[in-house]
Amino acid sequence: MTLSPQAYAPFETVEQYILDWTELIWAAGGIGAIPGMYHDDIVVRGAAGVATGVAGVVRGSLAKKASFIDRVGVGEDVIWEPRGDSSFVSHHRVLHSGGQSEVCSYGPALGETAVSRNLPVCLVVDGLVTEEWVVRDEWAVVAGLGHDPAAVAAAAPVDLSPLGAGGLFGRPAPVNPVVCGDSGPRPEAHTEEAEFLVALWRDVIQARRFDRVANFYSRDAIVHTSRNRTVTRLEGVRADLLGFLAPFPDATVEVRDIAVHASPSRGLRASVLWRMKGTYSGLPLYGPVTGSPVEIMGVSQYDLEAGRVRQEYRIFDEVAVLAQIEAARQR
Known part of the structure; x- marks a missing residue:
């Protein structure tokens, strides 16, 4: 292409x-x-x-x-x-x-x-x-x-229910984001890396198989995430993913869009636009649980090295999460 x-x-x-x-x-x-x-x-x-x-x-x-x-x-x-x-x-x-x-x-x-x-x-x-x-x-x-x-x-409470089932994305999840995501059909390049990222979200995050973190992240991995926090090594990655999902124990995740790019100066990098949906019914990270629905839109970018994630930037808006929970409380 x-x-x-x-x-x-x-x-x-x-x-x-x-x-x-x-x-x-x-x-x-x-x-x-x-x-x-x-x-x-x-x-x-x-x-x-x-x-x-x-x-x-x-x-x-x-x-x-x-x-x-x-x-x-x-x-x-x-x-x-x-x-x-x-x-x-x-x-x-x-x-x-x-x-x-x-x-x-x-x-x-x-x-x-x-x-x-x-x-x-x-x-x-x-x-x-x-x-x-x-x-x-x-x-x-x-x-x-x-x-x-x-x-x-x-x-400023946020009620996303008027958006319907498509939520913030306005459409059903892509059938196969390796081939076509929310931004349209992908080129026939870097298919292996795109499939690797889909497997990461499916096998570790969606399946809650934190024992498989080492299959996707390098031993000395670095993850930068919400609240401008940084965690390191496999132990830090596991702990961070547990904390990410624990407030929403029934959450499902969708990979919505993938981009992969290689350059001589920066090496091989990839980015995933994702959606998480669940209810605030687990760890009370945001105050007393409400059992109310929450939708999170986020992006994770990855520096890939030797078939593993060497560095990740996982960005999402936790104030918007709080605002959705607050809307449920006010109702």
Whole structure:
């Protein structure tokens, strides 16, 4: 599958398209340039709901930039694949740092700083983003800036039930994401790596076979995850996955989209857009259990080495999880 330069014009590479647009909009403050990157009818799927239209993107970006003037984002990696002759999917990991400059939905600026990661997944067709799945480590931001995540969630409860069975994704899960995911058909390349990732989510996470972690992660694996936490080695990976699933013991997981990319400078990397659905009926990590449904949209990126995961970045929004639980409590 060969990608036409028209897909990322006027830039020379896909990486430049993603990184330079991000620099213009967020570092330089070019909010008005957003309609040149996003389709008029862009669909944005976030942890707390779904929005349509570029006007909403401009409005939200303006408010965020005004509230976080000094927060700087650094593009850590862009993992992408073609999705036809003139389209591609980009899984873009960004490391943010800095403080809060003005009042925002969390509350007033308290003079603190925060470090967190965002991971937007963008489907780009003929140079315009037509659909975006946005994942943020919002807990790290809220807590780092000195606010209480539980209070923030209580002030903005989230009810996803009006979205129906498709939830945040708006459609059934892909039958075989190795062949075709939410962003469209994959190229006939890196099939082995894509199948490896599907097996990881199926055999370890969905099946709760934590004894199989060593089949997928290297002995000295490093995992960066929500709340800007880092765990290491196989023992740390097992403990982290147990904590990830324990609040939702009946949870099911879906691999929604896969991108694999190899480069001489960065090696072999892969990214998975995933969905987890379950009820808050297990470990009371978020306060007293409610038995209410929770949907989590997340992205995991992997540095692959010698047939194992050497490093993982698993990003999801725990404030949005709290907000769903809070909505059930308020009902």
